[in-house]
Structures are given as structure tokens and as C-alpha cells.
Amino acid sequence: MVTFDAAEPGTDARAWDAALTALPALALPAVDRVVVLAAHADDETLGAGGLLARLGASGVTLEVVCVTNGAASHAGVGRDELVATRRAELREALDVQCPGAQVHVLDHPDAATGAHRAGVRADLARVLDAGTGGARLLVVAPWRGDGHHDHRVVGEVAAELAAERGVHLWEYPVWLWHWGDPDAGLPDGARALVLRDAEVVAKMRALGAYESQTMPDATGAAPVLHARFLRHVVRDVETFVVTSARGAADRPERLGAEYFTELYGRREDPWRLGTRWYERRKRALTVASLPREDLGRVLEIGCSLGHLTVDLASRAREVVALDVAERAVEQARQRVADAGLADRVDVRVGSALDTLPDGPFDTVVVSEVGYYLSRTDLADLATRLLGVLAPAGCVVTCHWRHDVPEYPLTGDDARDVLARGLGLPRLVEHVEEDFVLDVLARDPRSVAALEGLT
Numbered sequence: 537m538v539t540f541d542a543a544e545p546g547t548d549a550r551a552w553d554a555a556l557t558a559l560p561a562l563a564l565p566a567v568d569r570v571v572v573l574a575a576h577a578d579d580e581t582l583g584a585g586g587l588l589a590r591l592g593a594s595g596v597t598l599e600v601v602c603v604t605n606g607a608a609s610h611a612g613v614g615r616d617e618l619v620a621t622r623r624a625e626l627r628e629a630l631d632v633q634c635p636g637a638q639v640h641v642l643d644h645p646d647a648a649t650g651a652h653r654a655g656v657r658a659d660l661a662r663v664l665d666a667g668t669g670g671a672r673l674l675v676v677a678p679w680r681g682d683g684h685h686d687h688r689v690v691g692e693v694a695a696e697l698a699a700e701r702g703v704h705l706w707e708y709p710v711w712l713w714h715w716g717d718p719d720a721g722l723p724d725g726a727r728a729l730v731l732r733d734a735e736v737v738a739k740m741r742a743l744g745a746y747e748s749q750t751m752p753d754a755t756g757a758a759p760v761l762h763a764r765f766l767r768h769v770v771r772d773v774e775t776f777v778v779t780s781a782r783g784a785a786d787r788p789e790r791l792g793a794e795y796f797t798e799l800y801g802r803r804e805d806p807w808r809l810g811t812r813w814y815e816r817r818k819r820a821l822t823v824a825s826l827p828r829e830d831l832g833r834v835l836e837i838g839c840s841l842g843h844l845t846v847d848l849a850s851r852a853r854e855v856v857a858l859d860v861a862e863r864a865v866e867q868a869r870q871r872v873a874d875a876g877l878a879d880r881v882d883v884r885v886g887s888a889l890d891t892l893p894d895g896p897f898d899t900v901v902v903s904e905v906g907y908y909l910s911r912t913d914l915a916d917l918a919t920r921l922l923g924v925l926a927p928a929g930c931v932v933t934c935h936w937r938h939d940v941p942e943y944p945l946t947g948d949d950a951r952d953v954l955a956r957g958l959g960l961p962r963l964v965e966h967v968e969e970d971f972v973l974d975v976l977a978r979d980p981r982s983v984a985a986l987e988g989l990t
Contacts, residue, residue, distance in 0.1 A: 592634025842868025895924025918957025
């Protein structure tokens with residue numbers, strides 16, 4: 537059994553960086569309803585505040601359940617006063633993260649859920665069964681191994697109920713970061729939800745509502761959640777230990793060459809790149825977004841059949857185009873030759889995981905590629921791209937935004953990981969329901985500035 541002292545400094549938050557960076561990414565399953573459980577008011581924000589912000593903006597039915605009344609967090613404070621304070625803080629925090637969420641406060645005794653386990657189970661079962669069930673439900677709960685009595689009991693009950701109903705279960709650690717040893721690794725099934733900037737901000741604002749836990753009390757006693765502990769919360773990922781619903785497939789770590797070899801073997805143009813107006817328009821927007829008329833030397837990662845390659849070559853002095861599928865490379869070479877551009881385009885078999893061609897490159901294109909890779913792959917790619925990018929170079933990224941469960945990442949997640957890894961100013965941001973396109977540039981000047989108009 538884990539024992540720890542919350543008042544101790546605990547594990548340095550930086551010690552977890554490598555383990556968290558290596559975690560596979562997580563995306564929301566296809567669900568109609570999400571029920572987020574907290575043993576105490578503030579657990580939901582500490583462990584899943586970014587997720588709550590995402591859910592609050594998604595339109596999915598969202599319910600938050602606080603199991604205990606929180607009356608045991610402070611000695612010497614009147615019970616009724618503390619219970620009222622913590623309930624008000626919960627509502628304020630949720631109003632920031634997910635104002636439309638339905639809130640249930642079950643009011644079980646704090647620090648005594650084990651003695652009241654049957655009642656906790658009955659109440660949680662009642663909440664879960666009051667709405668949409670089946671595989672379209674996601675239950676989010678404290679991690680069973682978190683080392684805190686109430687977290688363990690609520691987590692165990694949640695796991696029992698989710699297993700009985702065959703639904704998705706995500707468990708979030710809170711205290712693991714404080715007492716855990718990064719060298720011992722993370723729990724099996726741990727995954728990282730990549731947070732967007734607005735979600736991180738919403739989480740931090742919501743955490744500010746919990747002054748009873750983060751500020752000294754009236755007697756001057758140290759806060760329950762001290763600053764060193766709170767550093768664990770200030771991250772661009774949240775970690776969940778995932779148990780998928782019965783019959784649901786886990787996302788792969790990455791999709792390799794064999795996936796694309798099979799894809800092109802079944803169909804010459806799997807995405808109808810040459811015939812769909814959607815694809816032609818997206819290519820036109822991609823090329824038009826690039827700030828310099830002369831693209832210079834271009835690196836295109838994931839060129840597929842070469843449609844975008846030809847468009848880039850019309851404005852470039854040289855293009856080096858890579859694709860992992862030999863059949864796609866053959867078609868791309870033919871398309872380039874037919875366009876009369878073979879003298880300036882070199883189409884090669886290669887992937888984002890390989891050693892990159894020698895730079896420098898003035899323009900780098902990563903279009904519809906990132907979601908096939910892991911977070912670690914993309915972070916490494918970003919580092920290597922910086923090594924071949926010219927001093928005034930730019931990187932354009934473009935990704936499909938609708939979720940594809942067989943892909944390791946969503947398009948939004950791939951975009952965010954690349955942008956953070958590159959760390960370059962965002963010159964262009966084009967966001968539609970279907971895709972998102974960014975131009976990240978070493979030189980942050982606008983096109984008008986480059987033309988001397990401003």
C-alpha cells in the first residue's frame with residue numbers, strides 16, 4: 537500500500553518529463569456521454585481539467601460527479617463552512633472549464649469512502665444508468681493506484697461499474713506525480729491527452745477557484761496543494777490509464793510502410809487526390825499560404841502521388857519529395873515528368889522517421905502526415921527539421937481534423953505537437969472544420985512587410 541505525506545516536497549515535476557513525452561497519444565473515443573468522477577472537489581481539475589475544457593466545447597453530454605463533501609481537508613475549520621466553500625469552488629471551476637456540465641454532489645463523508653463503499657457504488661451506478669449507456673459512454677475517474685484512500689475506493693468502484701457495462705474507462709492520477717518514481721515507469725495502459733493552449737489556460741483558471749486548497753488558511757497554515765505539487769499540473773498533456781470498451785480497438789503507436797503499401801495496392805488513388813475538389817482546393821490554399829513567391833529549395837515529406845509536388849515545383853528551384861510507399865513514388869515521378877519538371881524534382885522512397893536529406897531547405901512541407909506517427913516521432917521530427925531549415929525558412933503543416941480511430945493521433949494533436957516542437961512564430965493559421973493549415977517561419981514578417989508595403 538502506498539503511503540505519502542502531501543506536505544513533503546515530493547518528486548520534482550521535471551523528473552517526469554521524459555516518461556510523459558514518450559507516452560502514446562490519446563484521442564476521445566466516439567461517445568455520446570462522458571461522466572467524470574472526482575473523489576473530492578478539485579480532483580477533476582487537477583487530473584482532467586484540460587479534458588473537461590475540451591468536452592465543454594465539444595457538444596457531448598457531460599456530467600461531473602463529486603463523491604465526497606470534502607470536509608476533512610482542513611482541521612479546525614467548521615464542517616458546514618468548509619463543505620459550502622468547496623461546493624462553491626467546484627461550481628466556479630466548472631463554470632470556467634465546462635459551463636454546460638451537469639453536476640452531482642453525492643455528499644459522502646470525506647476520508648471514509650471505504651466504510652461507505654456500498655452507498656458510493658449505488659449512487660454512482662444510479663448516475664451512470666440514468667443516461668446513455670453502452671459503448672457510447674466514457675467514464676473518467678481517479679486512478680485506483682493513486683495512493684489516496686478515497687481515490688482508490690472511487691477508482692475501484694468506477695472500474696467495477698465500467699467493466700459491468702462494457703464502457704470506456706479513463707483513470708487519472710493525481711498524487712502519483714508527488715510520491716511516484718519516474719524510473720519505475722508509468723502504469724500499463726497510460727496514455728497522454730495532448731492539450732491545446734486554450735485548454736491549459738482554462739485548467740489554470742479553474743484551479744484558481746480552489747483557494748481553500750491552494751492558499752494558506754485563516755490560521756496561516758500551509759495550503760493542502762503547495763506550489764511544488766502544483767507544478768505537476770502545469771503541463772500540455774494529461775495522463776490517463778485507459779481501458780477501452782468491449783470490442784473497441786486501441787490506437788496503434790504509428791502506421792508504417794506496410795500500411796501504405798497495402799493501401800496503394802488496393803487502390804491506385806486511395807484518397808482520390810486527383811479528382812476531388814476538396815483536395816484541389818486544399819492544395820491551392822497550401823501553396824498560396826507560403827509567404828515567398830520563390831520557394832527556393834523545398835523538402836516535401838509524404839508526397840503521395842505527387843499532386844502537391846508539382847504545384848510546389850512550379851514556384852521552386854528544387855524539390856526533394858519523400859514517400860514511404862514505392863508505388864506512390866513511382867506515380868509521383870511519372871506525374872512530375874509529365875509536367876516537364878523532372879529536372880528540378882527528386883522523388884525518393886523515404887519517411888519522416890529516416891535521416892532527412894541534407895539541407896538547408898527554404899520551405900518544408902508536412903502535409904497529411906503527422907497523424908500517422910507517435911508523439912515521440914513528431915517531436916523528434918521537429919528537432920531534425922530545425923536542423924535542415926534555412927535561416928529564413930518556413931514549415932507548412934496541414935492536417936485532416938476529423939478523427940480516424942485507426943490513426944495514432946488526431947490532426948489537431950499532430951499539429952500541436954509539431955508546432956510546439958518547432959517553436960517557430962506562426963505566420964499563417966487557417967482553420968476549417970475539415971482541416972487545419974499552419975505556416976511556421978523563422979522570419980515572422982508578413983508578406984506585405986517582405987514586399988516593403990509596411
